Amino acid sequence: MRTVDRWASARSRGQAWRHAVAWALLGSALLAVASGxxxxxxxxxxxxxxFLAARPCxxxxxxxxxxxxxxTIRGTVLSAENAKSGKATVFRVRLRPPVPAPADQALDLDAxxxxxxxxxxxxxxxxTAWRNVQVSxxxxxxxxxxxxxxxxxxxxxVGFALVCAWSAALAFIAAFGAVRRAHRAARGRPVxxxxxxxxxxxxxxxxxxFVVALCAGRIWDTWTAVVMTVIVSALIAVPVTxxxxxxxxxxxxxxxxxxxxxxxxSRSD
Numbered sequence: 001m002r003t004v005d006r007w008a009s010a011r012s013r014g015q016a017w018r019h020a021v022a023w024a025l026l027g028s029a030l031l032a033v034a035s036g037x038x039x040x041x042x043x044x045x046x047x048x049x050x051f052l053a054a055r056p057c058x059x060x061x062x063x064x065x066x067x068x069x070x071x072t073i074r075g076t077v078l079s080a081e082n083a084k085s086g087k088a089t090v091f092r093v094r095l096r097p098p099v100p101a102p103a104d105q106a107l108d109l110d111a112x113x114x115x116x117x118x119x120x121x122x123x124x125x126x127x128t129a130w131r132n133v134q135v136s137x138x139x140x141x142x143x144x145x146x147x148x149x150x151x152x153x154x155x156x157x158v159g160f161a162l163v164c165a166w167s168a169a170l171a172f173i174a175a176f177g178a179v180r181r182a183h184r185a186a187r188g189r190p191v192x193x194x195x196x197x198x199x200x201x202x203x204x205x206x207x208x209x210f211v212v213a214l215c216a217g218r219i220w221d222t223w224t225a226v227v228m229t230v231i232v233s234a235l236i237a238v239p240v241t242x243x244x245x246x247x248x249x250x251x252x253x254x255x256x257x258x259x260x261x262x263x264x265x266s267r268s269d
Contacts, residue, residue: 020178027171034164037157044154045222051150052221054130070135073103073127080119082111091116093125093137102134103127107146114142152217155225159213162233163206170197170205170241204240209233 050068057069075095083092090108097104107127109115119125119139128135136145174197209229216229 016178016182020175020182023171023175023178027168027175030164030168030171034161034168037161037164041154041157041161041226044150044157045226047150048154049222051130051133068131071100071129073100073129074124075099075103075127077119077121077123077125080121082116083108091119093119095125095127099127100129102129102132105134107134107137109137109144109146113144115139115144118142151221152214154222155213155217155229156210158226158229159210159233162209162213162230162237166205166209166233166237166241169237173241173245201244205237208236212236 054068054070057067057071078094078096080091080093082089084090085092085108089111091111091113093107093109095103095107109119115137123139125137125139127137130150133150134146135149136143138144212232213229216225216232219225220228
C-alpha cells in the first residue's frame with residue numbers, strides 16, 4: 001500500500017512540474033508578443049501625430065499619395081448599395097475609374113447614415129484622403145468620417161499588448177503555483193487550492209484593456225492616450241488579480257495520496 005501511495009504522490013508531483021513548465025512557456029510566448037507590440041507603439045504614435053497635424057493640400061498642384069496633407073479626390077459614383085462587411089452591414093460606395101488611390105477602393109459608409117440616403121450612382125462625391133488612408137466622404141454638404149483612422153491605431157496596439165501582458169502574468173502565477181504545489185507535495189504538506197480560470201475570466205482579461213484603449217483613444221491623443229490606457233488598465237488588472245488569488249479559490253484541495261486516512265493506517269502498521 002505504501003508503495004502505491006508513493007508512486008501516486010510522485011506522479012502528482014511530476015504532473016505539477018509539467019504544468020509549471022507549460023505555463024512558463026506560455027507566459028514567455030505571451031510576453032514576447034507583448035514586447036513586440038510595445039516596440040511598434042512609438043511608430044504608431046508618430047503616425048497619429050502626423051495625421052492630427054495634417055492640413056489640406058495645396059489645391060494648385062497634385063499631391064502624391066504619400067503627402068502629409070489632406071487631399072480632396074472627386075469622383076463619380078459607380079455603385080452604391082448595402083453590403084456585408086463581416087457580420088455588419090455597411091453602405092458600400094464604389095467610384096467610377098480612373099480615380100487616385102485610395103479612392104479607387106470601396107468606401108464603406110454607415111448603412112444608417114445620412115449619406116446612405118443621399119448618394120446614388122452617377123452623382124459626384126468628395127473623398128478626403130491622408131497618405132493612402134480614406135478619411136471621410138462628403139456629398140451636398142453632408143460629411144461622414146470613416147472608421148479605422150490612424151488616430152485610433154496606437155491605443156488599439158497598446159490594448160493588444162496589455163491583454164498579452166496580463167495573460168503572461170497570469171501564466172507565470174500559474175507556473176509558480178504549480179511549482180509550489182509540487183514542493184509541498186514532496187514534503188507531505190497540504191496543497192494550496194487552485195484558482196479556477198474559466199471562459200468568464202478569459203473574457204474578463206481580454207475585454208477591459210480593449211474597452212479602456214478605445215475610450216482613451218477618443219478622449220486623449222498620442223502619448224497621453226497611451227499612458228492613460230496603461231494606467232487605467234493596471235488599476236483594473238492588479239486589484240482584480242489579487243482578489244482572485246486571495247478569495248476565488250476552489251473550495252478544498254484534493255488530498256494527496258500519502259495524506260489519505262488509508263495511508264496513515266498503512267504507516268502505523
